[in-house]
Amino acid sequence: MFRTLLWLPGTLLVVAVLLDLIVTCIQTGEGRLSRAVHQPLYTLLRLTARWTGRRSLLSWSTPVLITGTLTAWTLLTWVGWTLIFWSQPGALLGAESGQPATLIATFYFVGYTISTLGLGEIIAPQPFWRVMTDVAAINGFFLLTFAITFVVPVAQVRTERRELALLLHRAGPGAQQLILNATHDHDRGLNSLVGDLHPLLNRLDAAHLNSPYLHRFHDHDRQDALDLHLPALGEALMIIQGALAGDCPRGLGRALASVDSLSRTFERTQARHPVLRAGEVPPAPDLQPLRDAGLELRSEEDFQKYLRPHAALRARLHAMARAGEWRWDQAATPVADA
Incomplete structure (x- = not known):
């Protein structure tokens, strides 16, 4: 029976x-x-x-x-x-x-x-x-x-993840070094950091929205690690938007929106993992290296006011770096071996 x-x-x-x-x-x-x-x-x-x-x-x-x-x-x-x-x-x-x-x-x-x-x-x-x-x-x-439908897109997206990570690694590393190198070593200045990366960011955002489990994939080498370089890019974009005086580069809002969307799919994927600690916002960046380099900055008070509504995004980026077993200073500082 x-x-x-x-x-x-x-x-x-x-x-x-x-x-x-x-x-x-x-x-x-x-x-x-x-x-x-x-x-x-x-x-x-x-x-x-x-x-x-x-x-x-x-x-x-x-x-x-x-x-x-x-x-x-x-x-x-x-x-x-x-x-x-x-x-x-x-x-x-x-x-x-x-x-x-x-x-x-x-x-x-x-x-x-x-x-x-x-x-x-x-x-x-x-x-x-x-x-x-x-x-x-x-x-x-x-x-x-x-x-086959499952495996082939994963291989394609991992190639694009490594492409973006390698571009950011060579342009940085670190949030503030991204800004300094773009300002002093590129003929298009900060526009090179925003406009050139936007199409690739948009494709990666769409891929992670479709397949959020991609956030569980990690790379061996530092230069290939998107979970290190994407937080660095997000921190750099927020510094450009909130701390640098003058007009923001064209496309900055779209690039930051893509970073924010990628961090949200990461949060949904890792929501039950202890690596994502609620409310763990990294310390505010020390902008002295940018001042020493001669960049014109807004007041510290204005920058702190800008950072407050972006605390959740910075917490997600911090968690993303920790998920890859990276220290936050490796993503945030302008020193390559920090």
């Missing part, structure tokens, strides 16, 4: 994976199943990196999370269809022996069916189960297609 009801949990597993595939690969966001796989794996990886003192372990987040997600989708689909076929005695027979398939044989049959191999060593004698075999094969084809 219990065996004949196994088709119900099996169907639920298959449908759950299909819904998760659709949400994660097509719709904007992250499926519940994918999130349930990502969070423990990511937490374990972070704890291991912190316990061993090796930040480089975080760079394994991409292969670990992708492999974990694909494995979960495949295994749950495999188990689901196994339960469906096993729920009916005699649904599957050995092609040569004509004997009902055992549980292990059913598991084997489902494996080569959803992989679309179709070996034919086990057959479904009844029309209904023949149709279900076709449905399982189609399900396996969808699983493979969605897996």
Whole structure:
């Protein structure tokens, strides 16, 4: 009696994976199943990196999370269809022996069916189960297609993340060094820091809105680390807008809006992680290096007044740097090896 009801949990597993595939690969966001796989794996990886003192372990987040997600989708689909076929005695027979398939044989049959191999060593004698075999094969084809849809965009976006991080690394590093280098070493001045980066920022913002789990992916080298250089850029843009005298560069508001949007998707992705401590705003930047470089600044009082409504954004950027195991002074100070 219990065996004949196994088709119900099996169907639920298959449908759950299909819904998760659709949400994660097509719709904007992250499926519940994918999130349930990502969070423990990511937490374990972070704890291991912190316990061993090796930040480089975080760079394994991409292969670990992708492999974990694909494995979960495949295994749950495999188990689901196994339960469906096993729920009916005699649904599957050995092609040569004509004997009902055992549980292990059913598991084997489902494996080569959803992989679309179709070996034919086990057959479904009844029309209904023949149709279900076709449905399982189609399900396996969808699983493979969605897996490719999941992996390929991740690789593309990671290339763009590294491109932006490398541009900022060479233009900085550090928020104030970004400002100083743009002011003194570029023929377009601060416009080079704002206008040139806006298209890439906009593409990354759209990609992270569509796939927020990208914020869990980290890079090994400092020059590639978006979780270090994006906070530096955000801090630099706020200094330009709130502290520098004179007109703001064109496109500054749009660039800062993209940084703000990226920080908000980070917050939604990492909301349950202890790295995101509510209200932990980094200290106000010391603008003396900019004064020493001859830049004209507004009064300290005016700058502090500007920073107050941006406290939440600065807290998110601070949390982003901490998520990558970076110190805030590495993002904020103008010294490369701070």
